[in-house]
Amino acid sequence: MYEPLINFIKNHSKTPLTDNDLEIIKDVFIPKKIRKKQYFLQEGDVCKYSGFILKGAMRQYTVDDKETEHIMRLSIENWWVNDRESFGNGTPSIYNIDAWEDTDLLVVSREDIVKLESITALNEMGRQLDFNHAYTLQRRLNASISKLAEQRYKEFSKLYPEFLQRFPQHIIASYLGMTKETLSRLRRNSLRK
Amino acid sequence: MYEPLINFIKNHSKTPLTDNDLEIIKDVFIPKKIRKKQYFLQEGDVCKYSGFILKGAMRQYTVDDKETEHIMRLSIENWWVNDRESFGNGTPSIYNIDAWEDTDLLVVSREDIVKLESITALNEMGRQLDFNHAYTLQRRLNASISKLAEQRYKEFSKLYPEFLQRFPQHIIASYLGMTKETLSRLRRNSLRK
């Protein structure tokens, strides 16, 4: 059950994991199940857990004054879920995170995170993830500012084909910063060509 | 001359700097002047330097097929300039960075960065900066996806009043993902109220 997590850590750090590290990890990461539509984190709460997805799919989003959801992040197997900022600083989150499918996680709590500080590989992985995250956001922001809806969709399809399978179109549309209608029309037009 | 940099590091880490650390820093960070309009980094090149601004103002941007510039980041005194991704990985950058005003920097080269690895405070600072960066991008992306031009401008003015002084409106407009005309009209309308 811990295999996927262990592998992920190995793939995202140079430093190998000692047996002792493994002990700690298995001790600190706890299995957790979340049913479809259940919240992992609600706006206004502090993000108490950071989770690694073993199976399932989740989404992170804000809700505006018109009750419209804006998807900030989608996660499936072998991805992490949390609000880095809230989890890191203990401040209330502005995001909601919920399960789009029934999901199995391995989670660490904020309190237990100190127990992991001695593990070099995990620190490296953390840096790597922050780095990737910033990079992804930068690309997305750039696309959002400088590209048309159709180009954004094309880039997305190339980059994350798995997501197209897992999430319905209205979710993808929101992730891309457009309405489901626009996405629908745009796909029809692409097909015609 | 190294004061601002030293202070910045102190303010962004818990670990104090030893005398030896200071030695290394003064050895590795080199003063550099960049004249207005000169490039610090050009699209396609590897970002060889990471710089800390002592005085001046710089901008980071992409240029699209219509020759339009899209500002990704603005920096003034006590900010860093670099393309984190290119500098970190040695890959060609997709960004341009140039000086908007005559600028004084302290720069580290990619080769010299290893000499800083032993300095705990700098590592902490690095994490902190990546973290802040990701957080800023997330807020910006969220705004870009879910808010109207006027709200984006208002948030920006509150968050970065210094920038309004330092950069002309067409730069701010580009940073906010709108045209200078839109920004101009929007300001007129806000005043009327």
Added chain:
DNA sequence: CGCGGGTTTGATGATGCTCAAGCCCGGTGG
């Protein structure tokens, strides 16, 4: 004085949003 860079204004049009309706499909319960 003329020039360059920045800002403003107006007219027009593209892009994408809103709202409303209909369709499709799989699941549920009578």
Added chain:
DNA sequence: CCACCGGGCTTGAGCATCATCAAACCCGCG
């Protein structure tokens, strides 16, 4: 087995927001 329902997808009409293009203006500076 069928009726119904909910969720998702599509389509159309009208509209808001914002971009584009072109012109004029403003002002500091050589």
